[in-house]
Each structure stands twice: as C-alpha cells, then as structure tokens.
Amino acid sequence: MKEGRYHRQWLLDSWDQDKVGSARVFIAGVGALGSVAALNLAMMGVGELILADYDTIEVSNLSRQLLFREDDIGRNKAEVAREFLLEVNPDVSVKAFPSNITEVPKSEYEGCNLIIDGLDTFEARRWLNSLAVDIRKPLIHGGIYGWWGNIQVVVPYVTPCLECHPLTPRRELEQPCTPKGEKRKKNGGENRGEVTPAVATVSCIIGGLQAQEAVKIILGLKPFDSYLFYDGLSGVFTSVKLERNPKCVVCGEEYATESIEFEINPEENIRELKERIKKALGLSDPVNVTYAARIISDDEKVGDAVREGNYLFIYDKTKTKPFKVKIRLS
Ligand SMILES: [Zn+2]
The missing domain is CATH 3.40.50.720 (NAD(P)-binding Rossmann-like Domain)
Structure with missing residues (x-):
C-alpha cells in the first residue's frame, strides 16, 4: 500500500x-x-x-x-x-x-x-x-x-x-x-x-x-x-578529526578576504610564472592568466604585460573561481 x-x-x-x-x-x-x-x-x-x-x-x-x-x-x-x-x-x-x-x-x-x-x-x-x-x-x-x-x-x-x-x-x-x-x-x-x-x-x-x-x-x-x-x-x-585550514585556497578566511601576494619577476614569461604559481598554490593546471580582462599569452614577458600593484587572475580548471594575485615586481 x-x-x-x-x-x-x-x-x-x-x-x-x-x-x-x-x-x-x-x-x-x-x-x-x-x-x-x-x-x-x-x-x-x-x-x-x-x-x-x-x-x-x-x-x-x-x-x-x-x-x-x-x-x-x-x-x-x-x-x-x-x-x-x-x-x-x-x-x-x-x-x-x-x-x-x-x-x-x-x-x-x-x-x-x-x-x-x-x-x-x-x-x-x-x-x-x-x-x-x-x-x-x-x-x-x-x-x-x-x-x-x-x-x-x-x-x-x-x-x-x-x-x-x-x-x-x-x-x-x-x-x-x-x-x-x-x-x-x-x-x-x-x-x-x-x-x-x-x-x-x-x-x-x-x-x-x-x-x-x-x-x-x-x-x-x-x-x-x-x-x-x-x-x-x-x-x-x-x-x-580535521581542522579547517585558514590558508586553504578554497575556504580559508585569509584567502576569501584578501588576494594572494605573489612576487613576480618582470624578466620571466607567463609560462614560467604559471609554473611557479602552480607549485606554490598546489594547482593542477592553471588554464589562463588574465590582466585587465585580457588573456596574456604564455610567451609574453611579465614586465611588459602587467603593472605593479595591479591584479592578475589565474584560472585553474579544478576551481570555479579564479585566484586573485596582487602583483609585486621583484
Ligand atoms: Zn578548505
């Protein structure tokens, strides 16, 4: 029934x-x-x-x-x-x-x-x-x-x-x-x-x-x-029993409220920068790097493409939101 x-x-x-x-x-x-x-x-x-x-x-x-x-x-x-x-x-x-x-x-x-x-x-x-x-x-x-x-x-x-x-x-x-x-x-x-x-x-x-x-x-x-x-x-x-990680790049409070500061060498190209960011943040595959809504190609030199104090957005296919990275030229 x-x-x-x-x-x-x-x-x-x-x-x-x-x-x-x-x-x-x-x-x-x-x-x-x-x-x-x-x-x-x-x-x-x-x-x-x-x-x-x-x-x-x-x-x-x-x-x-x-x-x-x-x-x-x-x-x-x-x-x-x-x-x-x-x-x-x-x-x-x-x-x-x-x-x-x-x-x-x-x-x-x-x-x-x-x-x-x-x-x-x-x-x-x-x-x-x-x-x-x-x-x-x-x-x-x-x-x-x-x-x-x-x-x-x-x-x-x-x-x-x-x-x-x-x-x-x-x-x-x-x-x-x-x-x-x-x-x-x-x-x-x-x-x-x-x-x-x-x-x-x-x-x-x-x-x-x-x-x-x-x-x-x-x-x-x-x-x-x-x-x-x-x-x-x-x-x-x-x-x-696991504790939350305040530095977690998905749910960490530090990440949610601030961008990630990342020292960038103006002489390196975007491909090299991606490799470094990938290692530092444990990303599996940064797909794109954008600056002022423009996708920067892998061969471009960082110093030519970006300005100090501005932000880069790193898109990784394992995340739904991009990483906001504050540019600090070394
Ligand atoms: Zn988390």
Whole structure:
C-alpha cells in the first residue's frame, strides 16, 4: 500500500517524511558510489534527485553499479539510473544530465539541499568541492580503493573542505574506481587516469554512509564532522578529526578576504610564472592568466604585460573561481 511505504522510517523519532519528500539532492556521478547513494535516497522518498554523469555503461560496471543491467550496456549512466529509480519509487522525481558535471547549469546545484560526490577523479572532485564552497552547499564526499573507503562531509565555512588537507590519505583513495584493465574514455580531452581495484561491498558501505549523512542533513540532524576511513580487511572504521585550514585556497578566511601576494619577476614569461604559481598554490593546471580582462599569452614577458600593484587572475580548471594575485615586481 502506497501510504505505508515509509512507515518504518516514520518510527524514528527524528524522522520527518515531509522534509525528506521536499528535499532535492544533486548526485555528481552515478557509478559505484552514486548508484548506491541514489538508490537509498530514492527508496527513502527524497523528493527530487538530480543525476549527472557523461559516461556510458560498460560490462565491467555491472559487478558493483547497482542501477545497471546487462541490457543497458552502451547507454548513458544518468539516463538509465533515472529510469531505474522511477521504477523503484514513482513518488520521487528524477532529472538526468548525461553530461560532464561542469556543463550542468549552476542553478541546478544552487537549487539543491546538498551535493553527493560520486566522482572518480581527483581533479573533478576538486572542482566540485570548489563549487560547493562557492555556493555554500554541503558536499558529501566518498572515495573507494579496493577494500578501503572514506567519507567526509564538507559544510562550507563550518567543517574543513577537501582542499584544506590535500595531503591526508584521502588522496590515495581518489583514483578512478574502475577495475584494472578496463578501457578509460577521454572526457573532453582530459585523461581520467589509471584504473584501480574496486569491489561492490565497499562501494555499498561508503555509498550507504553518504546517503545516510545526506538524509541526516535534510532532517536537520548534525552530520558526521570528521574524516572517516574504512579498512574492509580488518573491519575497522577510523575517524580523524580535521581542522579547517585558514590558508586553504578554497575556504580559508585569509584567502576569501584578501588576494594572494605573489612576487613576480618582470624578466620571466607567463609560462614560467604559471609554473611557479602552480607549485606554490598546489594547482593542477592553471588554464589562463588574465590582466585587465585580457588573456596574456604564455610567451609574453611579465614586465611588459602587467603593472605593479595591479591584479592578475589565474584560472585553474579544478576551481570555479579564479585566484586573485596582487602583483609585486621583484
Ligand atoms: Zn578548505
């Protein structure tokens, strides 16, 4: 009986199905983790799910991506996931974007209560983290590698973001989760990197935890605020309390209120400057440097292109906002 669908959830003191039913959740990537999170949230009756994944289903996905069947091979993940979820629970509405997460309109992210990170590359995660902080939406990060998994809830400007501690073990886990030997596709010319071991049981645990933190946030309960590491071989969960980094280039107060002062040698060219900035700020790929709204080409000499005391804007594809760099000629 339809009215009885959520009966067992209602038995929880803290449950409010009206809140759950009017929530919207953005799920970035519906692979191993995103499939599990989406299925759980749909079953719980979360009002609207927005799915984004440009990838198509391959046979090796079927060992752990719960929403896909043999007949779906070759079809887009977000679209197939949408059909599956609507069959599981016709009460929910599901929107599918068969595209890269960077191509989904920003309004779709802004209209959500929170964002779930079901991505499989470090670079895409950094972009999503940067966006979540920018629009102040909680981000529920999950990562898996073989028998290991991890989860972290980012509440912008309250808990550390993924960029606050880029050297935590998390980085080890932020590799693509497709098994060895599987052919990777190029995503808009971007190489998605090495494939790593993955097993369905670990993605169910981590994706399930992501869905649980999501529904807790929707219900107004306090989300888990540490970094949680799961070792499936020993069956141990370890939580590590992280502090926010005031110098974080995404959520740090120092960065948010001021530009970065950077000494610039007038004799060097833009290419050399980019290399230095890349190292200093831990950027993966500064795409452009602009000065007075003009993109400066790599071969231009810095001294010819800019003036002391003015600002350069450095665009990095892992960030949604450029870095503002104050020019101090050496
Ligand atoms: Zn941060």
